Amino acid sequence: MKLTEKKTQLKGLTLSDLRDFFSSLGEPKFRGDQVFNWIYNHLADNFNEMKNLPATLRSKLNEICTLNSLELLTTQKSNQTNTQKFLFLTTDKNKIEAVLIPEKDRNTLCISTQVGCPLDCKFCATGLMGYKRNLSAAEIIDQYLFAAKNFGKENITNIVYMGMGEPLLNFNSTLNSISIFTNQLNKGISRNRITISTAGIPNKIKELADSGYRVKLAFSLHSAFDSIRNKIMPINKKYPLSENIEALKYYAKKTNTRITFEYTMLKKINDTEADIRQLTKLCRQLPSKINIIPFNSIEHMNPSGISAELKTTEIEKIYSFADKLRNNNITVMIRDTQGNDIAAACGQLAIKFK
Template sequence: MLKGLTLRELKDFFSAVGEKRFRGEQVFEWIYGHMVQSFDEMANIPKYLRKKMNVYCELNTLKLLNKQESPTTGTTKYIFETNDGHKIESVVIPDPKRTTLCISTQIGCPLDCQFCATGLMGYKRNLSAGEIFDQYLLASKDYTRSPITNIVYMGMGEPLLNFQNTLKSLQIFAEEKTRGISLKKITVSTAGIAPKIVELADSGIKVKLALSLHSLFEETRSKIMPITRKYSITENLEAVRYYAKQTGTRITFEYVLLKDINDREDDFHALVRLCKSLPCKLNVIPFNSIAHMFPQGIAGELRPSSKIRLDEFVRKLREKDITVTVRYTQGDDIAAACGQLAYKLEQKSNA
């Protein structure tokens, strides 16, 4: 599989099979710059080499299986099928200032965050760097309203538990020959894998980082995000402070507001103390209920904070000069919350 190889790896590959190293650079540009979907489109590659690649190499990792577009917001959810038959999701979210693609890094997710539909799928496997990039390629070719300007690694799965493939995909996006996206426009979101946050900070790849925070109290966060039992809030906050210092970027904290769980006065004051302590911004997210998926335990008990409480919570944060964005759900009508549509299709295919 050639897609997913970095520039250096492609040069090494062609050298190893007896070709000139510059063939790797040419093929890289065709795959990631021109975003071709067949070897026959690689016009400056000799015919004999294209024929060999058709016989011995593979190029495409995904196929577009399904898409749904919201008539109200233009949000478009894509369902892609992997070569081994699994379903993954990507979502294009239009905005007056940008068009953002939310991509997946795993099939399912092992973290079992109680407010997230993807966790109900369980965990199947990591996506390859090629499968991560192909989401961008296929969505870019299909979505014609506007060019994709931003990417968030915020779909199905935990990017930092698929660290090597996540990093390889970022290295591909970092190359000048790759089309369309600057690393400055890419955000990697994590539920909090502290050692990998530090490793990403030291990798030399400078992207924005978002931490799915959701509570600053260990007991509360452990209930809704079991990964907290392995990597505490304290460890993760130390890691994101290190990341901000190493990369010179501002941290984003994601905060799904849950009734009577993380919307109390104590939560507000804890957030104020945190946001005053490092360069950051806060995304407050109204909870998109997954009750219709019949979750068990605490997941089935979660409810969104009222609109009145959310507005008050945000207003008070802004009065403290904290940068807050309310990320209202786009695409309720197309099951655009992470994992919902892929979960339904995966269940059908396993029936």
């Protein structure tokens, strides 16, 4: 099917927007509810499937509207963990990736919010590919809908905004997609199973807190020292830790949720006794837990500079690091590497621009 954006895109519109759209056509508002239900509960991708709409309306929608924003190009499945990676093509010929991670008690879909990423984190393949544009709410939602058709809607239990891009730099589309995921008419994902990951945009963290959605928030920390974050996460020079911690405290209090600190272990960079002390000091300031992530290779992006020098901390030291934090009454999880054989593990998503 040839994709087009010349028609009005209905996928990605919130329920309120859909109701307003059908009112603008002279139709009753409940048509918006019906279409919302067809798209997100029945996974309809064409109007002819929507049999409770009048034939004349279905014909009109085919003329002036579209439900297509992405084309699924390929899927890859890890032989080691059954992790599945989806490669999508946008209507303007950009490529993005999403990852489905099956686990014992959950199946998590990791979705992207941007084509590339502007933040240039040195340990992340997406940062090395550069940035082209934000994704629309339709493109964010479509990653879920394709995965739901492929894997079964009822089998996707969690959504994490941890794929390509910084979600809070695409704030409106991210928020619209959350509105759709959490709407009561969409029998899908509850808000306590949605996590947004951010490298730290303080004003947007506070705005998200005030939005009322109360989704979980993961903060890409990777060091509790500004000097180290400045080297591996250039965004820290603009938004230092002190500003982000203030925003995270506000988020935790406003939403009554616990912050997850994501911490990629980098050999001889953030795995010392001083790091343990500073992390302990930080975690005692707000309700939080640490998610430790072994560094995954980004060699497939031919890195240079500091990115080419990064190595993961030895696994024995990672476990020792975690145990010492736990001895300080810090909640720590060690994330299993999933899908690194197909470049689908944390920090590996990337497309080389031609």
